[in-house]
Each structure stands twice: as structure tokens, then as C-alpha cells.
Amino acid sequence: MAAIYYFLPKVLGKPIHSYYLSVLGFWSLAIFYNWAGVHHLIGGPVPVWVQTAGIAASFMMVVPVIVTGLNQHLTLVGAASALKYSPTLRFIVFGGVNYTLTSLAGSLMAMRSWAEITHFTHYTVAHAHHGMYAFFTMVMFGSIYYILPRIILKEWPSAKLISLHFWATAGGITLYVVVMSIAGIQQGLAMNALPVGADGHAGSPIPFLTIVANTIQWLELRTVAGVVIAIGHIAFAINFTWMLVKPRQPGTSEPTLFRHAPDLEVAP
Amino acid sequence: MNRAPLIFLGIFFALAFSWTGIVLTNHLSYAKLQPVFDETEGKAFPQKLPGNAERGKEVYRDLGCVYCHTQQVRQPGYGTDIERGWGERGSVARDYIHEKRVYLGSMRTGPDLRNVGARFVGDAGRDWHIQHFYDPQITSKGSIMPPFRFLFETRSIVGEASPRAVQAKLPAQYQPPAGHEIVLTQRGEDLISYLLALKDPALYPEEAARVYVPKPESAEKKTESAHPEAAK
Numbered sequence: 001m002a003a004i005y006y007f008l009p010k011v012l013g014k015p016i017h018s019y020y021l022s023v024l025g026f027w028s029l030a031i032f033y034n035w036a037g038v039h040h041l042i043g044g045p046v047p048v049w050v051q052t053a054g055i056a057a058s059f060m061m062v063v064p065v066i067v068t069g070l071n072q073h074l075t076l077v078g079a080a081s082a083l084k085y086s087p088t089l090r091f092i093v094f095g096g097v098n099y100t101l102t103s104l105a106g107s108l109m110a111m112r113s114w115a116e117i118t119h120f121t122h123y124t125v126a127h128a129h130h131g132m133y134a135f136f137t138m139v140m141f142g143s144i145y146y147i148l149p150r151i152i153l154k155e156w157p158s159a160k161l162i163s164l165h166f167w168a169t170a171g172g173i174t175l176y177v178v179v180m181s182i183a184g185i186q187q188g189l190a191m192n193a194l195p196v197g198a199d200g201h202a203g204s205p206i207p208f209l210t211i212v213a214n215t216i217q218w219l220e221l222r223t224v225a226g227v228v229i230a231i232g233h234i235a236f237a238i239n240f241t242w243m244l245v246k247p248r249q250p251g252t253s254e255p256t257l258f259r260h261a262p263d264l265e266v267a268p
Numbered sequence: 269m270n271r272a273p274l275i276f277l278g279i280f281f282a283l284a285f286s287w288t289g290i291v292l293t294n295h296l297s298y299a300k301l302q303p304v305f306d307e308t309e310g311k312a313f314p315q316k317l318p319g320n321a322e323r324g325k326e327v328y329r330d331l332g333c334v335y336c337h338t339q340q341v342r343q344p345g346y347g348t349d350i351e352r353g354w355g356e357r358g359s360v361a362r363d364y365i366h367e368k369r370v371y372l373g374s375m376r377t378g379p380d381l382r383n384v385g386a387r388f389v390g391d392a393g394r395d396w397h398i399q400h401f402y403d404p405q406i407t408s409k410g411s412i413m414p415p416f417r418f419l420f421e422t423r424s425i426v427g428e429a430s431p432r433a434v435q436a437k438l439p440a441q442y443q444p445p446a447g448h449e450i451v452l453t454q455r456g457e458d459l460i461s462y463l464l465a466l467k468d469p470a471l472y473p474e475e476a477a478r479v480y481v482p483k484p485e486s487a488e489k490k491t492e493s494a495h496p497e498a499a500k
Binding site for chain 1: 278279282283285286287289290294297338340342343346347348351352358359360361363364372373374375376377378379408409410411412
């Protein structure tokens with residue numbers, strides 16, 4: 001989160017939209033987030049008041065999430081064309097958008113009725129990867145693209161590899177989250193269903209192995225998504241190694257951008 | 269950073285607030301939970317695991333069973349754990365008081381195991397686990413659990429065959445070459461002891477007075493709907 005707040009204004013060359021919103025976001029996050037983890041124990045053998053406190057805190061998380069999302073969006077407004085040029089910005093904005101999405105989904109998952117379906121299923125796995133990869137990892141990639149050239153005084157060798165890295169990881173994790181969410185919701189609904197049996201009574205749960213069999217197609221798509229993400233990582237590794245071994249160019253250099261950016265050019 | 273003391277105090281308060289709420293108060297209330305002595309049986313429940321089962325619990329931890337199996341039964345009316353035969357009642361905190369590490373789990377790639385010892389009992393249960401660990405397809409066709417064949421050892425028979433050989437329990441296509449036998453390793457024995465011992469006692473009187481018992485009308489529905497053959 002701090003990386004987004006740092007790199008967004010830095011890359012765009014304009015201040016963050018509102019200092020006060022960011023402070024509000026920080027303190028509401030600091031107070032509510034610590035309590036929110038308990039929503040993973042809903043329905044479990046822990047005191048009900050603790051679960052309820054966790055649910056309330058998870059819902060209060062909407063405040064910092066909306067505040068942060070608005071603040072970052074309003075900073076980007078009017079300068080969104082920079083997304084065409086800057087690798088750092090593209091990763092960071094992708095991460096920021098997914099922070100908002102995964103956090104709102106997390107608040108939803110804290111509802112008892114929704115947790116009854118999604119808890120213990122692949123939906124939770126999708127949510128965990130949404131937060132840890134689509135938000136955190138992507139922001140870290142963006143930060144590396146910004147920091148590394150300034151530390152080792154070399155530019156990234158290939159804009160094409162950065163582009164491949166971005167599209168493979170962004171596409172891969174999106175596919176991953178979508179298929180695992182669908183798998184989890186189907187799995188949860190099937191687990192809780194008590195279809196009407198031959199005797200006319202609602203009551204026989206769907207056999208566990210039938211549910212397992214239905215998830216396999218989604219798990220195969222998950223593997224596809226994982227392979228696509230791995231392709232992105234290989235592109236990054238090649239670019240990174242190439243950058244380390246290539247000779248340092250004398251004199252001034254210009255940053256590796258996706259394409260030539262006229263409005264970012266410094267007048268001679 | 270001229271506001272450093274204020275920021276420090278704010279963060280300290282935020283952490284202390286949540287720590288008090290979800291760590292301290294819960295530890296205090298869990299510490300009050302005691303085993304309940306049942307006069308008709310002359311035993312205190314929940315009971316401690318026997319020693320070999322306690323070793324088996326370490327194997328359970330070691331093999332990462334917790335990643336795919338939970339050990340918590342949801343309350344009646346919340347999910348279908350009871351209907352699936354995963355327990356006669358929802359799990360309560362008192363069930364776990366003897367456990368240093370609690371494997372509640374968060375994912376059900378496989379079924380809940382909190383009362384697996386009530387589903388597979390005695391020698392028949394042990395045989396089921398042996399087949400299932402050797403290849404889950406023997407007992408559960410279509411399962412995505414990997415075989416745990418490293419819990420077994422295939423070795424040549426030197427002198428007399430071992431009394432602990434288990435190949436007689438396995439179907440024909442799993443038989444070892446002539447002059448060889450399959451034995452369960454100590455880790456396998458321990459793990460199966462743990463799974464056979466893993467079950468919670470009947471509801472404690474104290475909890476029975478609280479919210480864990482289904483309301484009368486839903487209790488009636490539940491008895492109607494309990495299909496023991498779906499208990500897998």
C-alpha cells in the first residue's frame with residue numbers, strides 16, 4: 001500500500017489527490033484490519049462474539065478500502081494515458097485496482113450466509129491469491145521496475161519482455177481468480193445442498209466424491225493459469241539476468257518504456 | 269516525522285486493542301475450560317489421546333494433512349456437516365483443550381476428519397485406512413488424494429513372513445512380486461492409530477444448555493434427513 005502511495009505520484013509527477021483521505025485510510029485500516037482475520041473462523045469452535053467482532057471489523061474495512069481506492073483513482077484521473085508508457089505504473093495500477101476488489105470481496109466473505117457457502121472451498125484459495133498475487137506481487141513487480149535501474153544504474157534491456165511479463169501475469173492471475181471463484185461457489189453450493197431424494201424427503205447431501213469430480217475441470221484451468229503466470233515469470237527472469245550482465249552504458253540513458261512518450265520527453 | 273510520538277501511540281493502541289480482544293480475552297476464557305467428569309462412565313471428557321495416537325498426530329502434522337482436511341464440525345443448520353455424518357454435533361472449544369496444536373484447517377479438498385474415528389472403527393477401520401493410504405482409489409474411486417505409499421515398505425521375505433505384512437488386505441493388482449511382502453511402517457501405524465482415535469465425545473452438559481443444540485423443529489427435520497449411507 002505504501003509502495004502505491006509512493007510510486008503513483010512519483011511516476012505521474014503530481015501529488016496524491018488528498019493527504020487527509022490517505023490519513024483516514026491509514027488509521028481506519030490500522031484499527032479494523034487486525035480484527036478482520038477472525039472471519040476465517042466463522043462457524044468454527046470459537047466464541048460467537050469473537051466471530052461477530054471479526055465480521056463487524058471486516059465490514060468496517062470497506063471504509064479504508066473505498067477511501068484508498070478513491071484517493072488513488074482521483075490521483076490517476078487526467079493522467080491515465082501514462083499507463084501506455086510506464087511499466088511501473090501499469091503494474092501498480094493493476095495492483096491497486098485489485099486491492100479494492102479483493103478487499104470488498106473479503107468483506108462480503110465475512111457475511112455468515114456467504115461464508116457458509118464459500119468457507120472451506122476453492123473460493124478462499126482464489127481470494128488468498130487475489131490479495132497476495134494480483135495486489136501485493138504485482139505492486140512489488142512495479143516497484144522493482146522502478147527501483148532497480150536507479151540502484152544499478154542500468155536500464156531494463158527489453159520493453160517487449162516487460163510487456164510479456166505484465167500481460168502473462170495479469171492475464172494468468174485474472175484467469176486463476178475467476179476459475180477458482182467459480183469452482184469454489186459451485187463446490188460450496190453442492191456441499192450445502194440437500195436435494196429432494198427418491199423418498200420425497202429433502203435431505204441426502206450430494207456425495208463428496210461427486211463434488212470432487214466436478215471441481216477437477218476448474219483445477220485443470222487453474223493449472224493453465226499457473227503456466228501462463230510462470231511464462232510471465234520466466235520473461236521477468238530473463239530480463240533481470242540480462243540487465244545484470246549487460247555492460248553499463250557511458251553517459252546519460254533513458255528509461256525503458258513500453259513506447260515512445262512525447263509528453264514525458266524533457267525539452268533539450 | 270514531527271508527529272512520530274503520536275503515530276507510535278496510535279499504532280500501539282490499535283495493536284493493543286485487537287490483541288486484547290482476540291488474543292488475551294480468548295486465552296483467558298479458554299483457560300477456564302475443564303474436562304467434564306461423566307459419572308455413568310467414570311471418565312473425564314474429552315479424553316487424552318493414547319501415546320501412539322499422539323505420535324500419529326505428529327505424522328498428521330508432518331504430512332500436511334491439514335491443508336486438505338479440516339478438524340471442525342459445523343453447527344447444525346450451518347452447512348451440512350451433521351447430515352454428512354461428520355459428527356453428531358458441532359465442535360465446541362472444549363473438544364480441543366488437550367491439544368497443544370489444533371488442526372482446525374481451512375480447506376475441505378477432502379472431508380472433515382474430526383470424528384473419522386467414529387466412521388472407521390476397529391480392525392475393519394484399520395484395514396480401510398491401510399487400503400486408502402496405499403491407494404485412495406481402492407476405497408474411494410475418483411478421489412484426488414495422492415497415494416501415501418511411502419508409509420509402506422515392500423521388502424523381500426527373509427526366513428519367515430512378517431506377522432505385520434498387509435498385502436493380504438490389498439486387491440490383486442497391488443500384490444508384491446513373489447518372495448516379497450508389504451509392511452506398514454511405524455509412521456503409518458502411528459498415523460492410523462491417530463485417525464482411529466480421532467473422535468469427540470457426546471455433548472458436554474454445560475454446552476448443551478447453550479446455543480449449540482438445534483431448535484426443536486429443525487431437530488425434527490434433521491433426524492428425518494439423516495441418511496447414514498451418505499456418511500462419507
